[in-house]
Amino acid sequence: xxTTTVVMPNNVDDLLALAAAARNGAYVAYSGxxxxxxxxxxxxxxxxxxxxxxxxxGLTVCAERVAIWKAVSEGETEFEALVVVTSxxxxxxxxxxxVMAEFALDMPVVIADLEKVRSVSTVAELLPGAFLPYDLxxxxx
Ligand code: THU
Numbered sequence: 001x002x003t004t005t006v007v008m009p010n011n012v013d014d015l016l017a018l019a020a021a022a023r024n025g026a027y028v029a030y031s032g033x034x035x036x037x038x039x040x041x042x043x044x045x046x047x048x049x050x051x052x053x054x055x056x057x058g059l060t061v062c063a064e065r066v067a068i069w070k071a072v073s074e075g076e077t078e079f080e081a082l083v084v085v086t087s088x089x090x091x092x093x094x095x096x097x098x099v100m101a102e103f104a105l106d107m108p109v110v111i112a113d114l115e116k117v118r119s120v121s122t123v124a125e126l127l128p129g130a131f132l133p134y135d136l137x138x139x140x141x
Contacts, residue, residue: 006122007120008110008117014046015038018038018083019037019038020036022036022048022050022067023035023085024036026052026063033051033090035084035085037064038083040082041071045071049063049068051066063084064082065095068103079100081107084111086113089112092109097127100127101123101132102133105130106123107122109122
């Protein structure tokens with residue numbers, strides 16, 4: 001397992017089980033590739049997500065973003081950990097990494113297959129140089 005500087009979040013087994021179960025809701029009529037995500041907030045709530053595809057392929061939404069948007073839509077923007085489960089331990093896409101960066105650069109992201117954890121990394125490690133709110137102000141980094 002590749003753990004860089006990040007420690008495994010507490011109670012990750014619960015999140016792994018919830019993310020794996022969330023895969024069952026995936027609507028993957030085109031790729032057949034089900035993804036499940038489980039996002040724990042700092043307040044202790046867990047929001048799950050699955051990927052939802054569309055005949056207009058570009059409208060597909062990833063599991064990670066579904067989980068994040070469910071949380072944000074419920075007023076939760078402080079995140080503790082995100083677990084992503086696929087059959088092969090696939091890595092979050094760049095668009096999802098950017099959405100994670102908006103809220104939680106230091107959040108550990110656990111990538112797992114159906115049997116085991118493959119890696120744990122922070123969002124900042126997954127997306128160095130993310131576009132952040134201060135980039136809108138034109139200030140130098
Ligand atoms: N997918 C996710 O749900 N999360 C990712 O981070 C990568 C890709 C989905 C989108 C699409 O439904 C399927 O996986 C194949 O790309």
